[in-house]
Amino acid sequence: xxxxxxTLFSEIENLIKELNPxxxxxxxxxxxxxxxxxxxxxxxxxxxxxxNFICTHxxxxxxxxxxxxxxMANYFNIKNVFCYSGxxxxxxxxxxxxxxxxxxxxxxxxISEGFNPIYSIKYAGNEHPIIGFSKKFDDDFNPKSExxxxxxxxxxxxxxxxxxxxxxxxxxxxxxxxxFDNSPQQAEKYHERSLQIATELVYVFxxxxx
Numbered sequence: 018x019x020x021x022x023x024t025l026f027s028e029i030e031n032l033i034k035e036l037n038p039x040x041x042x043x044x045x046x047x048x049x050x051x052x053x054x055x056x057x058x059x060x061x062x063x064x065x066x067x068x069n070f071i072c073t074h075x076x077x078x079x080x081x082x083x084x085x086x087x088x089m090a091n092y093f094n095i096k097n098v099f100c101y102s103g104x105x106x107x108x109x110x111x112x113x114x115x116x117x118x119x120x121x122x123x124x125x126x127x128i129s130e131g132f133n134p135i136y137s138i139k140y141a142g143n144e145h146p147i148i149g150f151s152k153k154f155d156d157d158f159n160p161k162s163e164x165x166x167x168x169x170x171x172x173x174x175x176x177x178x179x180x181x182x183x184x185x186x187x188x189x190x191x192x193x194x195x196x197f198d199n200s201p202q203q204a205e206k207y208h209e210r211s212l213q214i215a216t217e218l219v220y221v222f223x224x225x226x227x
Contacts, residue, residue: 029140069102074104075152078170081117081214082189089219091140101159108133110150133150166183168189
């Protein structure tokens, strides 16, 4: 495992230390294995690692995955990791996602308001912020080649059997917290999904050898 040399905000770092990858089932670890192998292959060849997390609307799961993956690369001191997200269509980053990340220690600022707001999401004081907004997976903001396409929802997985430019297409789907929108459990369920994604990405990045 690569030595931890994190520059993360302390609240995020403390949260990561509390996550327990041992709770992940063997079946789920098998689902995560292709992502681990992709990252390891790039690290072994000293190549840049581009991860594009894709779901239907690029509003919830893909953003949570993008942000946590970038934070985990920092936590485990894995260099040259660039995380992106996109959808099969563009809508808007759902406000509860920004709120959930903020409660986990990320610094979230609204850069631009409107139908599809743009957010600055910082995980460390000296790192570039993640720019969060809804976009299609092939948007100019995202890489055109040499990336892994990680499908984070069933509908996007079915709608995109082929992702142009991707080196590898990986399916790691998560249940949609949207199910609990406008319910008393909304905040709790978004936090729960965020922690699941974070825990699984801790497991993935902790497997990487320099």
